[in-house]
Amino acid sequence: MVAPTKHSSLSASSAGKWIYCPPTLWMEEGLPDFTSEYAQEGTDAHRLAELKISLATKKITKRKYNAEVKKLKENSKFYSQVMEEYTQSHADLVIEDYNSLKKSAIFTEQKVDYGQWAPGGWGTSDAIIVNDDTLSIWDLKYGKGVKVRADHNIQLMLYALGAYYTFGPMYDFSTVRMTINQPRIGNLSTFEMSLGELLDWGDTVVKPAADQALNGDGDWDFNRPETWTFYKAAGFDRHLAEKNLEIRKYKFKEANALTSQEVADILDQAPQIRKWLDKVELYALTQILDEGKEIPGYKVVAGRSRRVISDQVAAAQVLENSGFKDIYTDPTLKNITSLEKEVGKKKFEELLGDLLYKPEGKPTVVEDSDKRPALNKLQQAQNDFKNFDDTKEEEK
Incomplete structure (x- = not known):
């Protein structure tokens, strides 16, 4: 194998x-990062919170x-x-914490380098407050899907290592306090x-x-869920597949019916298996549409669409x-x-x-027997290029 080209792959978030x-x-090397609207929403919220903290601590003027x-x-x-209020x-x-720590300094969107422990590793901490007693790390989580706890939170502990590397020579703190705030779900969690x-x-x-x-x-x-929930190779990693297919251990030789404990064991695995299957389906979809490969027995079609x-x-x-x-369901129009x-x-x-339209449905993987026509972005792109080339030839 070729070593990863960027040691920053040892990121705090992953x-x-x-x-x-x-x-x-190694499995994720070269794979694109996941992106979503939620990520951009979080970025905007972090920027707004940073500005508010900077204003309150007089690091920027009201005009700025x-x-x-x-x-x-x-x-x-x-x-x-709503974003204004939450941020x-x-x-x-954060300001309350800052004011409670005597003779402290505060830093927002601070780059922290923990490369001493993980070569090339660094991240950006939302807010760091430090004095000769306490190092306080704050992390704003603007999402509302999954509750995140501060107790031994790896991302914040890596930020704390980076903050120690930067501020340790200047401050004699002995306590490290890490706080996660998820205002949209009322989750405020602190760990020392x-x-x-x-x-x-x-x-x-x-x-x-x-x-x-x-x-x-x-x-x-x-x-552990954190090892695969945002794993970019989840759709094709054989080891993860073997883990999720451990359910095959139930050979059911002893009786025709599952025992209550077997049902409980299967139900315990169900959420992880469902998420894994979604990732496998996404991988199959990208292989068919973007790589032009075939998945035997399956094709990609336009999913159902609504007006x-x-x-x-x-x-x-x-x-x-x-x-x-x-006609309103505050603050928007009612649904169609x-x-x-x-x-x-x-x-x-x-x-x-005249104001109604039906967008193309989201691509989805179905069995070949499905009557809907197959989509193939790669083939379409090749056809478009050929048609363009033929047109240029005719112009000559």
């Missing part, structure tokens, strides 16, 4: 993988703050009054440990795991001008099904027909 299942680092917030509003489709509540908590415990963890856990990960060594251990109103503001104006008032019931199917089509 540490659950390379610490508990080191070989995953207003200019930066205006820029954020103009470029973000996620900015809202303000987070900033207030001594500096000695943190450094011991860095030497006995992080260093050996980083060495194994960079050298392709270590055990394949997918027992969409292209311009909700214009639609609302049309309905209001026609005398319909009960509800509006049809309110307006009447025929009248609805008459008023809004």
